[in-house]
Structure formats: C-alpha cells, structure tokens
Amino acid sequence: MSSTPPGGQRTLQKRRQAQNVKDKQLKQTPASTRQAGHGGSSSSILKIYTDEANGLRVDPLVVLFLAVAFIFSVVAMHVISKVTGKLF
C-alpha cells in the first residue's frame, strides 16, 4: 500500500463524485424503464413509472397478511361446505 497524503486531487474528485451521485438521487425518480436500470433496452412491457402516489398507504406486510387471510377464508369455505355436506 502506497501511502498518499490526505487531501489533494483525489479527495476532490471523490467529493465531486459523491456530490454527483447525491444530485442524481435527489433528482426525480426514474421516468422510464431504461433510467430505472434496464440499461440499453426496455426489458419489460409493463410499468413505465414507479413513482409514489400519496394515496392510502399500505405496508407490504399488510399485503401479505391480506393475501394469506384471503386464501385461508376460501379454504375455510371449501372445508365448511364439505363438512356440512357430510354431516347433514
């Protein structure tokens, strides 16, 4: 490891790069699939924009619970109809 003194050109460059990255992130969210990270081609037919709208905000865990609860309720309906069919 060669020891370079702190400061100087390299530090400036690093700072500038960090600032650039920060600027880019502060700027708006990607406006196309390409900017969203699919370099060189549009890989997907769906979803051009992935912005946040200020609607009814849902946590992803809530979505999971909703889905599982729904599946269980459908299973329960099947089971109940089977059991009542057997009993009566």
Add this chain to the structure above:
Amino acid sequence: MKLKNRQYYSSSIRFKGIYSIYQRNKSHWSGTVSQRMSGRLLDLFKPFEAYLPEVIAPQRKVPYNQKLIWTGVSLLIFLVLGQMPLYGIVSSETSDPLYWLRAMLASNRGTLMELGVSPIITSSMIFQFLQGTQLLQVDVQNKHDRELFQIAQKVCAIVLTFGQAVVVVLSGNYGKPGDLGIAISLLLIFQLMFASFIVLLLDELSSKGYGLGSGISLFTATNIAEQIFWKAFAPTTVNSGRGKEFEGAMIAFFHLLAVRKDKKRALVEAFYRSNLPNMFQVIATVFVFLFVLYLQGFRYELPIRSTKVRGQIGTYPIKLFYTSNTPIMLQAALTSNIFLISQILYQKFPSNPVIRLLGVWGVKPGQPGPQQALSGLAYYIQPPTSVKEIPLDPIKTVIYVAFVLGVCALFSKTWIEVSGTSPRDIAKQFKEQGMVINGKRETSVYRELKKIIPTAAAFGGATIGALSVCSDFLGTLGSGTSILMATTTIYGYYEMAAKEGGFSKNFIAGVSELM
C-alpha cells in the same frame, strides 16, 4: 415527513407548471378539440387518488437477500392462488375459449387465478398506447402527472377486473347463473376480484423495489416454467387402452426402460410417442432455452465518454434483443385475440361467407385437443404443431413465417417509440448526462444512434419471431412463444441480480465467458 411536505409543495406549484406548459404549447393544443379533451382525461382520475391503496416504497435500498425473500413469498402466494379452486363452482368442463391466452396471462381455469394478470396487462397496455400515440398528454417531467398516470392505470385495472369477473360468471363458465343463485354468483365475483386485487398489490410490491423486478413478468414466467416442468415430470397416469402410461416425459422414459423387456422399442416409444409429451420434446426445449440464452449475450457496444467528468469512459450496450420479449408478447396477444373473435363469430354464424373467410373451426380427424382452424385467415396464422406440417402445406408455412417475422419486427420498431427508447430519446439522455460517443462529434450522437437502434430493434424482433417459429416446428413442451417469454424474463432477472451483486464476481465472469 419531509417527503410529504415536498408533495404538497409540488401540488401547489403544479398549476403554474401546467399553465406554463399550456402557454408554451398553446398553438399545438388548441389545434384539435380531442387533444384538449384528453388533457383533462387524466385529471378525471384525480378523485381516486386518496382512496387507492398504494404500497409504501422502501425508504432505503432493500438488501439483496430481503429482495429475494420478498420475491419468493409473493411468488408462493401467486402459486397458491393459482391452484386454489373457486368456491361455488358447479362445473368448469365446457370448452375453453381462452385456451390460447392462458399461458401468456398466467391464468388457470377454475381457480382463483381465473383472470390471471390479464386485467393488469390490458390496462397497462391501453394506457401505454394512449401515451405513445400522444392521445394522453402526460408530462413525463412532472411528478404529479406521472402519479396520475399510474392511478389511472390502476383504476382501469380494477374496473377491468370487475368487468371480466362479471362476464366470466354470467357467461356460464361455471354453470348457469340461474342454477348457481345470486349469492353464489356474487361470491364468485368477489373471489375473482379480490384475488386479482391481491395480484395487483403483489406486483406493485415487487416493482416498487421490495422484489427484484416486475411482478407480472415473473408470474408469467413462473406459470410457464411450471407447465414445462409438469409436462416433463408429471406423475399422473393415463390409460388409453394399452395399460397405464405416465404423462411426464422423463418419468415415462425411466418407467418404460425399467418395465419393458425390449429396451430398444421402449427407447423408441419414450422418444417418439405422439399422444403424450416425449423425450424428444424435452431435448428440444432444453436446446431452445440454451440457444436463447446464447443469443441474449449479443450486443453492440458503443464506446462513450463523459464530457462533464474527464477521463470517464465506458460502453453503452445495445442488445440484439433490444425490446426483449415485447414483440412476441404483442404478436401472441394479437393472434389470440383474432382466434378468439373468429371462434366466437364462427360459433354464432357458421355459414356466413365473411366469417368463414376469417376462419373455419373444427377438430382435426385423429387429433385430440382443442378446436383448430381448418381454413380461412386464422388457419394461416395458426402456429404449426410439428415439422410434418411443412410439406403438407408449404404455402401456409411460408405465409405463417413471413407473418410472424414481419409482425414481430414491426411491433419491435413501434415499441421503441412508445416506450421511450427510440434513438431520439437516448440521444436526449446522452445530452443530459453529458455523454458523447468516443471519436465522434457531439452533434452526431443522434445520427449514430439512428443507424444502430432501429436496425437492432427490427432485427431483434425478427430473430425473436424466428426463434418462436423454430421452437413451434421443433415441437417444444409448451408453445415457442411461452418458452421465449420465460427465458427472456429469467435472463432479465439474472442480469438484475448480477447488477445488484447477488452473485460473486467469479461466477458472473465465468458465465459471461461461457456466453
């Protein structure tokens, strides 16, 4: 909190922004009434803004492992939804008019995934084409406009879900609505709607950044992969007169080799049986899969350099599959819609000459399976099932190949305009980022890109079409289109994972050398 403030701020200055845009484009907008109307079309969806559920975007970057877990969990939920039968069905044994669409839309008959991703795909396609044709004036730079655009898409998806659910139930897919009763019919509609709603949320969750990428394409690819896997390894048996036969190709292969005394004949039967999936199809599938993976690596690398930061040089890759699987998806959607309409019309009016010109449907003698087009326009664009069909009707083959290749190339070229990846857009992005082509003038970026991108897109589209035709002729498990879609999606995911740094460096280097 900070985010919220900014949003309020942006909405307050929004009017000014739109007004200034209006001022600028006044001469353009006042041209036709329809254009001004559509400017307001997007604003129609504003009242829904507050009520639509929206998955919160992650505050910071989600780590790779967590992304994998989220993707896996949402996939699991989707697969369970795809196997769970609907409650209240009497029967679902009537002939299936949507047979051609099933694989593409990730839907399973008689399950909670009856609608699959079709409402979401349809609404997204409608809106993207509206935007591509400039009927819907969306200012891409304006955040609020983009939000409205998304909300409009979602509202449209929900309305479509409701419509399709009602149609599916009322059209007697599950037995006559009168026999089912109102309560069960409503329950069926509710189940279908809620299941599609969950898929919508799961897709959003995935594409917001919790998962690896778009949920829809993942669901579709998984569904196709599941079908291929099932055809290769199905443990179910079929008895067609000469004893029990395994449905899965691989299982039947080993079973025949183990049980039969005459190994040679057993081998021949395992490879060439025509009523069930055979080993030759498995091999063809693997071959097509590997060949598509090989073609995925083809790219034109444009040397670029930055004018803002001196010394930054890199390459801008333009892939052969520039539009990925979009053209083949659109082509499949187009043909399946033609088939659907033609089939319905033929059932209603079997003797109308115009409708007979569009397509005459029936079951081929000696071939089981769904109805096929026997003559007419639909016959010529119907994918062939094997190489045997080439000499039987060479004219049909030529027309079919020309049609698929031409349509794919055309769709591909149109798609780059619609999706904002046309040479003009890319040149604009280059300019914004201060990138120029190494060894070329700054002003000639557009000209250079124009030489490369449309050609790449058209040729890539034609290649995708050719691959699809080839795999149909080879008789792969599942249709050629679906295999292509699955492969391109999986490769896209692999690329994304590689970019995220999920694999070790050595692995990527090894694979890319292989490619």
